[in-house]
Amino acid sequence: MNDLVPDATPLLRAEGIVKQFGSVVALNGLSMELRAGEVLGLLGDNGAGKSTLLKILTGYMQPDEGTVRLDGEVVRFRDVQHARSLGIDIIYQDLALVDQLSIVQNIFLNRESTTSGPIKVLRRRAMRREAEILIKRVGVNLPSLDQPVGTLSGGQRAAVAIARVVQTNARVLLLDEPLAAVGVREAGIVIDVVRNLRAEGVSVIVILHNYGHVIDLCERFYIVRGGEIAEEGRIEGHTSESLIAAVLATRL
Amino acid sequence: MAKDPRASVLASPPTLGARLIKSPHAKSFGEFLFRYREVSLLVVALCLGTYFQIMTGKLLSGANLLNLSQIMAPIAMLACPMVLLIAGGEIDLSVGQTFALAPFLVHFGQQAGIPLVLADILAVVIVSLVGVINGVVTVYIGVPSFVTTLGTFFGINGLTLIISNAEPVPTPGTGLYAMVFGQNWSLILWAVAALAIFHFILKHMRWGLYCVAIGGNYETSKEAGIKVERIKIGNFIFPAAVAGFAGILDSVTVNITDPLAGGSAIMFSAISAVVIGGTALAGGFGTVIGAFIGAAVLALLQDGLSLQGVNANAFSLILGIAILSVMILNVTLSRQLLGRKRA
Numbered sequence: 001m002n003d004l005v006p007d008a009t010p011l012l013r014a015e016g017i018v019k020q021f022g023s024v025v026a027l028n029g030l031s032m033e034l035r036a037g038e039v040l041g042l043l044g045d046n047g048a049g050k051s052t053l054l055k056i057l058t059g060y061m062q063p064d065e066g067t068v069r070l071d072g073e074v075v076r077f078r079d080v081q082h083a084r085s086l087g088i089d090i091i092y093q094d095l096a097l098v099d100q101l102s103i104v105q106n107i108f109l110n111r112e113s114t115t116s117g118p119i120k121v122l123r124r125r126a127m128r129r130e131a132e133i134l135i136k137r138v139g140v141n142l143p144s145l146d147q148p149v150g151t152l153s154g155g156q157r158a159a160v161a162i163a164r165v166v167q168t169n170a171r172v173l174l175l176d177e178p179l180a181a182v183g184v185r186e187a188g189i190v191i192d193v194v195r196n197l198r199a200e201g202v203s204v205i206v207i208l209h210n211y212g213h214v215i216d217l218c219e220r221f222y223i224v225r226g227g228e229i230a231e232e233g234r235i236e237g238h239t240s241e242s243l244i245a246a247v248l249a250t251r252l
Numbered sequence: 253m254a255k256d257p258r259a260s261v262l263a264s265p266p267t268l269g270a271r272l273i274k275s276p277h278a279k280s281f282g283e284f285l286f287r288y289r290e291v292s293l294l295v296v297a298l299c300l301g302t303y304f305q306i307m308t309g310k311l312l313s314g315a316n317l318l319n320l321s322q323i324m325a326p327i328a329m330l331a332c333p334m335v336l337l338i339a340g341g342e343i344d345l346s347v348g349q350t351f352a353l354a355p356f357l358v359h360f361g362q363q364a365g366i367p368l369v370l371a372d373i374l375a376v377v378i379v380s381l382v383g384v385i386n387g388v389v390t391v392y393i394g395v396p397s398f399v400t401t402l403g404t405f406f407g408i409n410g411l412t413l414i415i416s417n418a419e420p421v422p423t424p425g426t427g428l429y430a431m432v433f434g435q436n437w438s439l440i441l442w443a444v445a446a447l448a449i450f451h452f453i454l455k456h457m458r459w460g461l462y463c464v465a466i467g468g469n470y471e472t473s474k475e476a477g478i479k480v481e482r483i484k485i486g487n488f489i490f491p492a493a494v495a496g497f498a499g500i501l502d503s504v505t506v507n508i509t510d511p512l513a514g515g516s517a518i519m520f521s522a523i524s525a526v527v528i529g530g531t532a533l534a535g536g537f538g539t540v541i542g543a544f545i546g547a548a549v550l551a552l553l554q555d556g557l558s559l560q561g562v563n564a565n566a567f568s569l570i571l572g573i574a575i576l577s578v579m580i581l582n583v584t585l586s587r588q589l590l591g592r593k594r595a
Binding site for chain 1: 457462464467469477478536
């Protein structure tokens with residue numbers, strides 16, 4: 001793990017991020033960094049500000065104060081597409097699928113391939129062909145790509161969400177509790193895929209509530225409390241119990 | 253790449269769910285119906301047509317077919333853009349009132365010396381503002397669209413009554429203008445154009461896909477970066493504009509510009525056509541073709557019952573019973589054909 005040299009330029013760095021919702025301070029000057037090629041765990045209680053941080057890092061929200069640096073350069077994400085175009089993508093807890101849309105439509109949601117010209121027509125067959133390849137790469141057998149996602153099992157749904165990210169060739173993947181809604185067997189599939197993505201050079205920030213999964217997946221962790229980083233460290237040497245103790249200790 | 257990093261995933265067998273679902277290539281007739289829900293409604297429409305033709309012998313006569321088309325066309329025109337709105341999870345109750353307002357705007361425009369076609373365009377643009385108001389109040393202020401459009405429903409009705417003094421006026425326009433904009437068969441041709449345009453938008457363009465996505469899962473659509481506000485407001489503008497245009501055409505057809513034209517009757521007919529056609533009232537699924545056939549079913553019932561000489565007082569009662577029976581038949585039929593799949 002010599003890629004964890006602390007003084008290397010971090011891939012993604014947040015500095016002094018402040019975000020308020022009315023009178024509620026969600027993030028209170030939080031600073032953190034993601035290094036190239038690592039899987040970073042964000043731990044902490046509900047309402048600590050972890051999800052808000054991820055939303056800022058993907059351009060879904062703009063911070064009230066503070067800066068985000070990508071490869072050392074200050075970036076200000078205008079919106080989700082902007083962050084995505086810079087190689088940052090996210091999978092939400094609910095996998096962000098529209099149950100009524102087909103597998104193909106979900107994989108290409110808001111990145112549809114269309115004809116050029118004044119009237120842009122969806123290239124449905126081309127998207128279907130590409131979706132077939134992506135689903136094969138993720139390695140899950142799906143009944144029909146025209147089937148609504150609502151008819152799929154938890155693992156199949158996760159596969160669709162992952163195929164969607166694979167399609168964007170993301171450099172940074174953010175995962176907001178990706179294992180909250182899937183069964184044990186399917187959690188194993190998701191963990192394998194995350195490891196494989198990292199092997200391909202994708203850096204990952206993940207929010208997990210199962211500390212066993214944190215030990216399995218992550219190299220480094222931050223404990224978030226009250227919108228600030230309360231503790232950071234390397235996973236090496238930690239057990240689930242010691243992580244839980246660390247999260248609980250920060251409450252005091 | 254030395255080795256496929258997803259090897260471990262590829263090595264694991266498909267999940268249980270994947271194996272339980274049978275091959276997508278084997279399709280039963282029930283599955284065919286499930287994919288094309290419009291088919292069972294078309295069967296119902298054909299049965300109704302056959303029934304009224306046998307009972308009255310007049311349904312398929314040229315004069316009556318024209319009459320039938322003129323009953324159906326305004327309903328269909330209002331229903332087609334409404335599919336996008338309802339699939340996107342909203343509703344517009346005010347379309348019957350923009351339908352009545354637009355021809356008066358044309359009337360006043362013509363009196364002010366504006367050429368008729370230009371007056372038509374101006375009238376459609378002005379009633380489109382009703383859609384903008386509906387959209388902005390619903391999307392940005394957060395008033396439920398049912399309430400927003402109920403407000404504009406009354407407001408626009410009042411406006412029409414005030415500017416018209418509650419008096420009908422003759423519709424301007426003769427000759428080629430009238431032939432293109434409403435007389436005889438032109439009305440149903442405009443309805444077919446609306447069908448083609450909105451079907452294309454719904455099934456072949458991003459806009460339609462996003463309507464379904466927003467109606468199915470608003471938050472996810474927003475998180476995916478879809479400009480949900482823009483789509484929703486646009487979805488309110490389409491029905492307002494098309495309803496205004498349909499009102500202008502209809503005023504030419506009947507050759508009178510009536511402040512009491514359209515109203516809640518045509519609004520409810522259009523929304524019924526949308527829902528009968530198979531569009532989910534809660535959003536997430538829409539079919540313009542279904543709505544068009546739905547409009548045909550409603551028009552067939554109205555026209556067929558008049559041909560049978562149903563008493564004017566009993567008309568609504570019988571129409572209501574007929575609509576309920578037809579829909580019970582349609583739902584039962586498709587469930588029977590689908591077997592347990594839909595459960």
